Amino acid sequence: MTAKVETTLRSPQAYGLARQVVDEIEAAGVWPTPLNFELWAHALGDPDGALAGEIKRLVAASEPFTEAVTDMLAAEHLPRSRLTEQIRDAGRVLDRELSSVSSVIAQAHKSQAAYGQTLDQAATSIEAAANGDGLRTIVSGLTTATRQVQHETESLEKKLEVSTQEVVRLREHLELVRRDAMTDALTELANRKAFDEHLAAACDHAESSGSALTLAVLDIDHFKHFNDTWGHQTGDQVLRYVASVIGRTAATPRFAARYGGEEFAMVFHHESVTMVEAALESVRKEIASRSLRRRSTNDELGAVTVSAGFAVRQTGETASAFLERADAALYASKRSGRNRVSCAERLPKAA
């Protein structure tokens, strides 16, 4: 499929296909981002393919192409998404290799220095013991050899210094690539993958250190209705707004992620229930207090609200069980009228 589209995009039909792609993107009501262009180019370039079929099905069902939907289509149908995974894996392997090269370099540093020192010491002790001319010659020969080795050591050290800087540079570059692969493009918060990894590591740490770990999940109230009324481009702006408030509250060492379509998660380390509840209440109140405007028409959109639920990790609890309890607290907030924060520990126990 890819090869076919790639060939068409370099053929006399290329501009016709590109124009058709733009028309279809506009008809579908999505932003002409590179990712959406790629999705529709593949669908139009291969009209009988699985991606084209899925897009037709969504159009027939009047399903909006929200960011979450196009992300899912890309993950399932675009080779590039698989490539991102491969780049991440390759990056990990390379990182590991670089670590071992770094330690070899450090070791070579040490042995070279030790070798120079040994020769120096040998020369000194022979010189002290010798009286005759013969021994003096040996000493002088040894001293010359020592100086040569020291000279070589210095030049090797310079080369190693350059290599070490290169390793550091590559590491930083890899870190940037990895961060990109862990970030949600719309909201710039951590994405689901990053959240899963962070939560698993945080659970391990909490288990071994016995420290407090709290997980909150937040969901925009009536988001579907909002999207249906104002269009999902405005819906995307709302996601960005809610994410910006959550992101500000969840500055490091806290952690925030876009966990699903309109669902967000926050992780609190070493914080009391009172502190977590106060942080979530401030997010909830700030979001509810602001009246948003539709950028294209300046229409008043009114306020959006969020519901939140949080849970304190129990000893031995797995990440998924922990998430389930935080989710249950979120649904308690939804059931009891939305725009509120609930704590899993305070929910009535199921019969």
Ligand code: C2E
């Ligand atoms: P953005 O449009 O990129 O705006 C980034 C930040 O610039 C906003 O952060 C805000 O601090 C400032 N800003 C931009 N436009 C205005 C404005 O017209 N008036 C004021 N007072 N400040 C402005 P903030 O508020 O955290 O919003 C983050 C994102 O959420 C925005 O990114 C935008 O995508 C969305 N958003 C926020 N409020 C609205 C709104 O009323 N309507 C729409 N359509 N989107 C909004």
